[in-house]
Amino acid sequence: MIRLIRFLLLVDLLFALSQPLQAQPLPMAVTPGEAGINQGRFIGVVVGTAAFYTVTLLLLRKQWYKKKMPFHMFNDNREWLQMDKVGHTATAYCMSRGGYELMRWSGVNERASILTGGLLALLFQTTLEVYDGHAEGWGFSKGDMVANVAGTALFMGQQFSAGQQIVSMKYGFRKTIYPPFRPNLLGKTTGQQMLKDYNGQQYWLSVNLASAVPVGPDFPRWLNLDVGYSGSGMTGGHENPPMTDGDGKAIAFKRFRQFFVSPDVDLSRINQPNPLQPLPWQRFVGTVQFFKIAAPSLEYNSVKGLRFHPLLLPRE
Structure with a gap:
């Protein structure tokens, strides 16, 4: 699996999520004047990671998902003594934390950064699971998704409750x-x-x-x-x-x-x-x-x- 690569790619989807998040009744920063967003950092994070993310996904589709099939499920919960599931949990945790820290570094407030990091991690992991669902020899795994949610929840729960x-x-x-x-x-x-x-x-x-x-x-x-x-x-x-x-x-x-x-x-x-x-x-x-x-x-x-x-x- 591509756990270490995933961590570096998570912020690309920020543009797609930033406007909906701004519309929610959260104390989210949307402009430099309102809550201290560093515009240069914010744009740099989005643009840089967006390009890297897009190129990497294209490479993954070419190298890992060469033959496309109709969407199908795959139960791999008993494989590899559940090491793969623990790996998914760790990946989702790391991605959630990385997205959160990038948002905080850009000046986005605490609550919005937690939500953005968690949502980006889940969205990215879900995208890969959908790819698996169309790949020969693989399939969409419910167990993987449970592990993804668990890793994201581990990060978000602690950050919300303990800071x-x-x-x-x-x-x-x-x-x-x-x-x-x-x-x-x-x-x-x-x-x-x-x-x-x-x-x-x-x-x-x-x-x-x-x-x-x-x-x-x-x-x-x-x-x-x-x-x-x-x-x-x-x-x-x-x-x-x-x-x-x-x-x-x-x-x-x-x-x-x-x-x-x-x-x-x-x-x-x-x-x-x-x-x-x-x-x-x-x-x-x-x-x-x-x-x-x-x-x-x-x-x-x-x-x-x-x-x-x-x-x-x-x-x-």
């Missing part, structure tokens, strides 16, 4: 032994494997401790505790196909889930005087810090039990 992201979502990756067995499905290069090999992906819920629990003034506000999820042993969606090695001997991988706990650092909260009023650079650092920083972790899975990893997760 900050106490819990964020992050992504991790490690190379695994599985892609050589099915390179067309799991990826031939490292870049492809980061998007296709679910065995190598981890998704983390990152909780900022100082925002979640009562702590003293000297407690580091940048310290997070992450809970991660991954899957391993997967060379097929629902089940692994029969495989043999070079000598013709059967190869069987056991599919299992992995659960992790690890400390983390929120770089945007270092030297942050007020979490409800972050500086502009802190906003964007928090948004683009989508990758989990390497740190010691504790893992549990049903095959290998409890394991401690000093820094990086080992190659499976």
Whole structure:
């Protein structure tokens, strides 16, 4: 899937949404004089991302959706130990947060920025699901849409209620032994494997401790505790196909889930005087810090039990 690309494209649809949002009875900024919109930033964000978004969608249609079919549904809820669904949730969260921060940077007020970021994320994700619904080998997935809504709700709910992201979502990756067995499905290069090999992906819920629990003034506000999820042993969606090695001997991988706990650092909260009023650079650092920083972790899975990893997760 194209999760990392999606994050960079979300603001293109702003022109289509900006006028309807202005008509709603929200305290939304519509002109520089009314609420401080920075016209130069606003136009720059819209125009720049619009061009990038349009070109990328055209490329995706050419590379990922070559053969068009009548619209159809596809139930993939049991595939890949639900790693794909967690990935959709993380993507929608990241897109919602990115759209919100771009709007705030442009001078749009808080409430309108939250709504715009969430709506843009859902609209973009829904567009891709419709593409899937017309694609050979794919289909419109209700499970994907539920995950998209969940990720958007995670961002919007926290921003409306707490004014900050106490819990964020992050992504991790490690190379695994599985892609050589099915390179067309799991990826031939490292870049492809980061998007296709679910065995190598981890998704983390990152909780900022100082925002979640009562702590003293000297407690580091940048310290997070992450809970991660991954899957391993997967060379097929629902089940692994029969495989043999070079000598013709059967190869069987056991599919299992992995659960992790690890400390983390929120770089945007270092030297942050007020979490409800972050500086502009802190906003964007928090948004683009989508990758989990390497740190010691504790893992549990049903095959290998409890394991401690000093820094990086080992190659499976």
